[in-house]
Amino acid sequence: MHINDLPSEILTDILLRAARANQAEGESFTYGLSQAPLPGERAKLTKYVRGPVATDSLRWDATRAIREVCHEWHQWALEYNFERIFERRWRGAERWADLTMSRRSYQFYEMNQIGPGHAVYRDPFGSLKHTDRLFNAVPTAANHVRRLWFNGFHTAETDKLILSVVASCDALEFLSVPWTVLRRGSVDDWVDLLNVNTGHGKPLHSLELTAQCLPADQAGALEKDATPSPLEHPAVDFSGLKRLKIFGNTLHKPICDEDLTLIARTATNLKILDFTNLSTISVAGMLALVKASSRTLQVLEHSPRSDDGFYHPFPGHIDAHVCTLISHLPQMRDLSMSVPYMCARLFANLEVKWSGECQVRTTDICHCFASTGLHTRMEKLREMFNAARDLIAARRRMGHSLSIEIFFAGCIFEPEKRLVHGDFALAEISSSGQWPASRQSSTKGPYGTSGVYEKEEGSWDAVGEEEWLGAVGRHWISL
Known part of the structure; x- marks a missing residue:
């Protein structure tokens, strides 16, 4: 044989x-x-x-x-x-x-x-040019490509080459390109890129747009480019896309809420949505895509930390209760997000499919204002922690493991363990050494291990939830 x-x-x-x-x-x-x-x-x-x-x-x-x-x-x-082509700038x-x-x-x-x-x-750009020549000369080679990844190319010439390479790959599933391709690409380019209802190949499955600040000459050329946005044309259809990731920060024609609103018109089948390390998209812009794909969304990673030094993303104009919206996504299973405010409603729906680690970063509590009394805030926090524990218990009864971490007021809350992690040195001084009565060493710490952004590196302690609330009630800790 x-x-x-x-x-x-x-x-x-x-x-x-x-x-x-x-x-x-x-x-x-x-x-x-x-x-x-x-x-x-x-x-x-x-x-x-x-x-x-x-x-x-x-x-x-x-x-x-x-x-x-x-x-x-x-x-x-x-x-x-x-099957996988990685192009890097020499x-x-x-x-x-x-x-x-x-x-x-x-x-x-x-x-x-x-x-x-x-x-x-x-x-x-020699390697990129060679790839483009090869795929144009030997189409059968391009038919094998399933993933394309481009890094370091941000000029008009390379954007044209990238779009030419992408157009040659009918079976392409995963694509990572610089955001400049969105700014310089035409309607026809993006129709080929997304490949929905084109009659050949299959629609693009995953799209990553990466951004970074450019040298002065490249930034100036990009700012002068007057190509109209392809997103405004109805032929540019994101309905075939299952995963969208936008990564990196830039000052030069960045991706913004207006772009997301245009994408949301057709992006109705996303399963994975990821915004990481950028400050040009507000929470409202993120929610536009969440609403568009509310029936199918399974993974939401919204961690817009960047070098700008902001603590939480700008909320934008939010026309819905975020907690209610997120808790009623029928397919959601993996959640990590930054929101301007949150409350117990986020954990109220015991029918959710959440599993694994759930992280929520927030600056305030829903329906609380500057005039809201301290005891009202404390009661709302208790309700939130109890709702989180009830949800964890409900998921455990269904055979699923769920852990919840809440990042608020410079601390990390673990409702299941009834622990609060943070740097309590000032509270200890304010209490003249009376608080905390009991503490334990924390395995968490400032951002890098905790998710709390722009805090000085140092050791953290962990105290009980009720002990922490008691310190808040005595004004040793400020909310």
């Missing part, structure tokens, strides 16, 4: 195991020479390890022998290699050695004691 006559699942597993073994045994580092001399200079060259070989290069090397066996194995190797000019591009020859290079170096220049 010929090996190619085996069932495809078995043959695929054999080839996959061989590729992984080859990758483990192959060259995993690149080498070079330090400070290769310019013409007319004399300098001593030192060999050094340049860095690890990129994952896609390792995969390509690992299937070299497999590709040479037969047509069937060659096709499998192409699918294995082209830094540009550098001095480097006369090092062979074949990593199999590294051992011979190590034996060479004399290696001339030359000042050379690499096109920083």
Whole structure:
């Protein structure tokens, strides 16, 4: 029996195991020479390890022998290699050695004691251009691509190249692109990108938009670009999208609430929504997408911390009770969000599907104002903690594990354990050393381990919930 006559699942597993073994045994580092001399200079060259070989290069090397066996194995190797494409911007000019591009020859290079170096220049967009040429010349290669990830490309030229590459990949499922693609892309570009009702391929499953602050020249070019927003056109349809992530902060034409409102018109089937490390989207903008996909949303990650130094996101104009809205999402199971206010209603629906860790960061309590009395606030907090415990118990009865953490007033509350974590040094001074009567060392701390943003690093203590509320009632701790 010929090996190619085996069932495809078995043959695929054999080839996959061989590729992984080859990758483990192959060259995993690149080498070079330090400070290769310019013409007319004399300098001593030192060999050094340049860095690890990129994952896609390792995969390509690992299937070299497999590709040479037969047509069937060659096709499998192409699918294995082209399934995920990662494009990174090359830094540009550098001095480097006369090092062979074949990593199999590294051992011979190590034996060479004399290696001339030359000042050379690499096109920083060379890899991206090569990928675009390849996919246009060999469409069958592009048909294997399932995921594309682009990093470091923010010019008009590279945005055009990225959109050209994306348009070639009919079977694309996961895409991560710079936000500049949204600012410079046309309606036709985004119709191809989302691939809904185009008659070929399948709709894009996951979209990540990444942002960062740009150098002055690139920022100026972006600000001068007058391309109309493709989101305003009805042909740009996000209904096929299941996951949307917006990551990173920028000052140059950032993604804002207006963009989210336009996306929300058609983004009605999202399962995962993720806003991380940005300050240009308000809570109201986030809620626009939550409402649009209220029937299907399963994961909400809303952690808009950034280097701007803000404590919580700007609320915007919220026209609904956030707690009621979130607690009645029928498919929600994984929740982490920052909201301007919260109350016991967030945990009132015992029929939710929440599981795992639930984190909520808030600045105030619902329906509380500057004139609201301290005892009213304390009662609302008790109601919130009791509702959280009831929900945890209800989920446990259904066989699901749920933990809830509430970040409020510079502290972290664990209702199930009836513990409050925080830095209570000032409260101890205000009480003349009377409080806290009992404390324990906290395993949590300032942001980095706790989620409390912009607090000084230091050790935290944990006290009982009622003991903490007692200190609040005696004005040793301020709400």
